[in-house]
Amino acid sequence: MVAAPATNAPIHQSSSDGATLAIRDLHVNIDSREIIHGIDLTVNKGEVHAILGPNGSGKSTLAYALMGHPRYAVTSGEVELKGEDLLAMSADERSRNGLFLCFQYPTSIPGIQMGNFLRLAMKARFGDAAIKTFRKELTEKLRILKMDESYMRRYLNEGFSGGEKKKAEILQMALLKPEIAIMDETDSGLDVDAFKVVADGVNAMRGPDVGFVVITHYNRMLEYIKPDFVHVLIGGKIVKSGGPELALAVDQHGYQPILEELREQGVEIELMEEAGATYAREEPTEREHDPFRSHGLTGL
Amino acid sequence: MTTLVAPGTPTELRGAGLNSDTSRAIGAWRGDPDWVLDWRAQAWAAWETIPMPTPTTEGWRRTNLRILALDKVHAISDAVAHVTSRADLPASLQKAIDTGFDHGAVLVQENGTTILTEVDTQLAGTGVIVCDIHEAIHRYPELVRAHLGTLVPPRWQPGMPSNAGKFEALNAAFFNGGTFVYVPKNTTVSLPVRSLVYQSDADAAFFPRSLIIVDENARLTYLDEYTSVNTASPDAPPVFGSAVVEIIIKDGGRVDYTSIQEWSLSTAGFLTQRASLGNNASCNWVAVVLGGMYTRGTADVLLQGKGTRADMLGLAFGEGTQVFDFHTLQDHQSPFTDSDQLYKTAMRDRAHLIYEGLINIRTGSYGSNGYQANRNVLLSDTAKADSIPMLEISDNDVLCTHGSSVGPIDQMHVYYLLTRGLPRPVAERLVIQGFFEPVIERIAVDDLKDRVRAAVDRKIGEQG
Numbered sequence: 001m002v003a004a005p006a007t008n009a010p011i012h013q014s015s016s017d018g019a020t021l022a023i024r025d026l027h028v029n030i031d032s033r034e035i036i037h038g039i040d041l042t043v044n045k046g047e048v049h050a051i052l053g054p055n056g057s058g059k060s061t062l063a064y065a066l067m068g069h070p071r072y073a074v075t076s077g078e079v080e081l082k083g084e085d086l087l088a089m090s091a092d093e094r095s096r097n098g099l100f101l102c103f104q105y106p107t108s109i110p111g112i113q114m115g116n117f118l119r120l121a122m123k124a125r126f127g128d129a130a131i132k133t134f135r136k137e138l139t140e141k142l143r144i145l146k147m148d149e150s151y152m153r154r155y156l157n158e159g160f161s162g163g164e165k166k167k168a169e170i171l172q173m174a175l176l177k178p179e180i181a182i183m184d185e186t187d188s189g190l191d192v193d194a195f196k197v198v199a200d201g202v203n204a205m206r207g208p209d210v211g212f213v214v215i216t217h218y219n220r221m222l223e224y225i226k227p228d229f230v231h232v233l234i235g236g237k238i239v240k241s242g243g244p245e246l247a248l249a250v251d252q253h254g255y256q257p258i259l260e261e262l263r264e265q266g267v268e269i270e271l272m273e274e275a276g277a278t279y280a281r282e283e284p285t286e287r288e289h290d291p292f293r294s295h296g297l298t299g300l
Numbered sequence: 301m302t303t304l305v306a307p308g309t310p311t312e313l314r315g316a317g318l319n320s321d322t323s324r325a326i327g328a329w330r331g332d333p334d335w336v337l338d339w340r341a342q343a344w345a346a347w348e349t350i351p352m353p354t355p356t357t358e359g360w361r362r363t364n365l366r367i368l369a370l371d372k373v374h375a376i377s378d379a380v381a382h383v384t385s386r387a388d389l390p391a392s393l394q395k396a397i398d399t400g401f402d403h404g405a406v407l408v409q410e411n412g413t414t415i416l417t418e419v420d421t422q423l424a425g426t427g428v429i430v431c432d433i434h435e436a437i438h439r440y441p442e443l444v445r446a447h448l449g450t451l452v453p454p455r456w457q458p459g460m461p462s463n464a465g466k467f468e469a470l471n472a473a474f475f476n477g478g479t480f481v482y483v484p485k486n487t488t489v490s491l492p493v494r495s496l497v498y499q500s501d502a503d504a505a506f507f508p509r510s511l512i513i514v515d516e517n518a519r520l521t522y523l524d525e526y527t528s529v530n531t532a533s534p535d536a537p538p539v540f541g542s543a544v545v546e547i548i549i550k551d552g553g554r555v556d557y558t559s560i561q562e563w564s565l566s567t568a569g570f571l572t573q574r575a576s577l578g579n580n581a582s583c584n585w586v587a588v589v590l591g592g593m594y595t596r597g598t599a600d601v602l603l604q605g606k607g608t609r610a611d612m613l614g615l616a617f618g619e620g621t622q623v624f625d626f627h628t629l630q631d632h633q634s635p636f637t638d639s640d641q642l643y644k645t646a647m648r649d650r651a652h653l654i655y656e657g658l659i660n661i662r663t664g665s666y667g668s669n670g671y672q673a674n675r676n677v678l679l680s681d682t683a684k685a686d687s688i689p690m691l692e693i694s695d696n697d698v699l700c701t702h703g704s705s706v707g708p709i710d711q712m713h714v715y716y717l718l719t720r721g722l723p724r725p726v727a728e729r730l731v732i733q734g735f736f737e738p739v740i741e742r743i744a745v746d747d748l749k750d751r752v753r754a755a756v757d758r759k760i761g762e763q764g
Contacts, residue, residue: 067719070711095721107716111734117717120730124721155734172720 018083020045020211021099021180026077028058028065034075035061037236037270041213045179048212050222052250053233059215060104062233063184067101068094081180096125100178102169104185108157114168115152118175125176141174145201163194170201181205182213187221199224219251232258235269313376318505320344322375323473330434330476335445343454343472350456350466362654362686363625367568367594369537375474377411377504389416396496396527399754401747404491405430409508411501412477423489429482430493433509436480443482448511451546451574451602467570467596471507471542478509478544483518483553492521492745499528499539499567506541506569516578517552521745524559527591531566538568538593547575547583551605555583556744560755563591565620572598579605579634586743588752589616589624590759600629603637603668613739614643615752617732617759618651618683628657630672632665632698640671644739646709646732646760648679658690659700666695672702677709677735679728709735729760 021043028036036058043049053059065072066079068091079086081097089097118138122130142149145167157165166186173181183202187195202212202225214225222230222244230246231238232255240246240258249257262269313329316322323344327337353360383389386397393408404423407430408416414432423430429440436444454472456465479495499506506528514520528539549555555575563569569592575583587599601610616624630639645653659670676685687704709731717727736756743749 069715090724091715091718092721092723092727095719101719103716103719107712109713109716109731109734111737112730117720117730120722120726121717121720124723124726155737176721 019043019080020082021086021213022078022080023066024078026062026065026079027075028061029073029075030061030071032073035236036065038077039233039236039238041231041238043180043211043213045211046208047229048206048214048225048227049229049231050227050247051213051215051231051233051238052217052219052247054217054255057234058236059217059233060184061236063101063182063213063215066094066182067091067099092124095176095178098179100173100176100181102166102173102181102183102186104188106157106165106169108155108160110155110158112156113152114154114156117156118152118172121172122175137175141171144174144204145171146197147171162189163191163198166190166194166198167201170198174201174205178210180211180213182215184215185217186214187216187218195220196224219247222247234259237269239267239269314374314378316375318370318373318375318470318474320473326376326474326476331438333437333441336437339449339454340473340475343469346455346469347466347473350469353466359627359656362652363596364594364623367538368540370540372537373540374501374504376476377501380410380413380415380500382413382415386416386418390500393496393498396498396525397494399747399751401751402491403494404428404489405493407432407479407495409477409479409495409497411499411504412506412508414477420491423491426487426489427484428487428489429480431480433475433478433480433511436482436511440480440482443513444480444511447513447546447548448509449546451548451576452544452572467542468544468572471509471544471570471572474505474507475509475544476507478511479524480510481512481514481520481522483514483520485515486517487515488519489521490519492523492748494523494525496525496527497543498526499541499563502529502531502536502539502566506539506543508541509544510546512545512547512555512557514547514549514553514555514581516550518550519554521556521748522547522558523748523751524557526559526561526563526569526571528563528567528569530564534566536566538566539564540568542570543572545571545573547573549575549577549581549583551578551580553578553581555585557583557585558588558743558745558748558752559586560588560752561591561595561597562755563595565591565593565622567592568594570596570598574598574600574602575610576602576604577608577610577637580607581605582609582611584611584613584742584744586613586615586739586748586752588755589614589626590755592622592624593620594623595625597624597626598628599626600631601639602629602631602633603639603665604633605637606634607636608634609638610640611742612639612641612643613742614641614645615736615739615756616643616645616653617736617756618645618647618653619649619759620651621649622647622651623654624652625654626656628655630657630659630670632659632661632668632670634668635665636667637665638669640669641673642739642742643674644676644736645674645685646677646679646735647683647685650680650682650684652683653685653687655685655687655704656690657688657702658692659702661691661693661695661698661700663694666697668695668698670698670700670702672700674704675735676704676706677732678706679709679732725761732760733757 019042023041026039232240405419655674674687685706689702713731
């Protein structure tokens with residue numbers, strides 16, 4: 001268990017009042033085991049926050065908990081979205097209120113056409129009026145993401161390559177215009193070209209109307225999407241926050257110096273079993289980490 | 301254009317029950333030739349002889365027939381006046397017919413009377429026959445006599461497929477209404493031929509019997525629709541009926557058959573559909589079942605000829621206390637025959653699905669493939685599905701797979717849609733629609749896909 005590392009308190013934590021997204025002392029369980037041990041994070045529109053951390057440090061858990069995944073239980077703490085209690089909202093309410101999660105492993109749903117799904121999502125977020133401009137907007141976003149119109153007739157993520165799935169996530173994000181967008185390891189599993197397209201898509205969205213939380217364990221993503229703030233998440237806690245230079249330091253020296261620094265301060269970090277002490281940099285396989293593993297029917 | 305000139309239903313038959321006198325009287329009123337009268341008599345005898353299925357009868361173990369009140373059912377309804385054009389149809393039927401796609405022919409039947417017949421003049425010119433079954437008995441006696449009852453006989457015979465045939469016998473004894481289609485050799489009917497059977501008299505039973513004959517190398521797309529009214533009060537006995545469809549596909553023929561059952565929720569009915577395939581014939585059959593408080597659905601394909609292929613798709617959505625009692629047969633009788641079945645259902649509330657599907661690979665059917673899959677989604681804890689896929693293999697060098705599943709809706713699919721802002725009811729409907737889509741996709745004609753999607757959407761609720 002972690003004692004609060006006072007010297008590593010997030011640098012912009014002075015006031016979370018009036019913030020777009022304010023997370024205070026968030027604790028999250030999966031299957032009655034605590035994974036997130038108290039996170040404080042404030043994100044405003046116009047800001048890009050990067051969350052770095054080794055595998056198993058709780059990055060994705062944070063993302064799913066914020067997006068109301070039924071398997072992730074918030075046991076204590078507060079989260080406000082534009083001053084409203086996010087945790088009291090259902091997942092769909094969170095979305096309609098401007099929160100978006102770009103999934104690391106988007107779910108494939110056979111039988112649901114992409115175009116029809118997007119139209120319904122736009123209607124849910126913006127009302128009937130959005131349907132009128134939907135076509136035009138869609139065409140524009142497809143062009144930016146170098147996606148063909150034929151995607152719209154395909155089933156939702158069904159048979160999509162890794163890159164296509166990520167592009168489809170960015171497309172949804174671009175259309176739904178969230179105020180806070182969480183990107184969970186969007187860079188994983190992408191080849192260089194797809195990566196570039198995805199990064200361009202995100203950069204095209206950047207601006208004063210949206211705040212980003214970019215979760216990654218590679219610095220590569222942050223070379224394209226320059227963060228304003230960088231947080232290091234280890235053992236279910238944000239152990240260090242800083243500016244872009246922190247991402248560079250992690251890239252060059254890994255997480256070991258930060259861990260040593262914490263140890264000198266007498267802070268113990270609980271490491272996840274699956275991550276191990278070595279922080280292997282291999283990509284997790286989809287099966288092992290996919291929180292969407294379906295226990296339902298196959299071959300639908 | 302053909303029209304049937306039928307006399308009015310004899311007043312003395314009004315209110316008559318299910319008995320041999322009524323059976324004879326209906327035959328007389330219809331002007332049946334002797335062979336049909338004899339046929340009805342045989343059927344009545346079969347109805348009386350075959351024991352009423354009980355929960356201990358094989359194939360009926362999950363069926364409760366006590367909901368029927370056969371002693372109260374009227375055997376026939378008053379005749380309904382013919383109309384000369386669609387505009388004269390009751391509004392509900394006009395709406396049902398007017399679904400925005402072209403037909404080669406339309407037959408509308410109400411309470412056993414064909415009230416509207418429209419046949420495309422070009423179609424009629426090719427020798428294709430689409431008419432009321434009684435009219436066909438008079439005008440094309442040889443053609444009808446050679447085929448009527450060959451697949452669903454008036455009297456059950458040992459060795460015949462499916463169940464005891466009691467309610468099929470009842471249909472034969474009282475049959476009144478039904479569609480006759482004949483497609484001559486080497487003729488393709490590209491626009492769908494459509495039959496709409498509507499029961500508006502809740503006190504009278506419906507007994508339509510349709511006969512579809514597709515001759516050698518001919519091709520037909522057929523849409524077969526069934527609707528009925530609700531009973532006047534919820535306590536009244538259910539609207540009752542037994543419908544039979546025989547589809548005979550000769551060598552090299554092909555039929556795309558879509559049937560949509562949208563009975564009222566106070567209707568308890570039997571729908572027996574059986575198709576036979578000659579050498580190298582094929583059929584693509586999609587059975588959509590949405591209505592009925594109780595539906596006994598029998599769907600059989602008899603792969604009689606070599607090199608035949610049958611695709612059997614099924615889709616059902618149940619709510620309230622609806623019961624769907626499906627029995628299917630893929631009967632491989634010749635070498636190199638293929639059948640592929642996919643039945644998908646979703647049940648909510650206290651709805652109950654029963655599925656018994658048999659692949660029978662008979663001796664001499666070497667080199668055949670039979671596939672069978674039944675997938676069921678339960679949308680509530682109180683919904684129920686009993687799925688029993690069965691295989692009987694009596695020859696070598698065959699490939700068969702069968703499988704079934706029963707489970708809840710995939711909550712991870714729903715969650716993904718929720719995260720995009722879709723309210724839960726919309727998300728769940730979308731997932732259910734997506735679940736059915738692989739079946740709808742396999743309907744051969746795009747217009748019919750939309751027709752089925754619309755029916756399903758109506759049933760599970762409009763999108764938000």
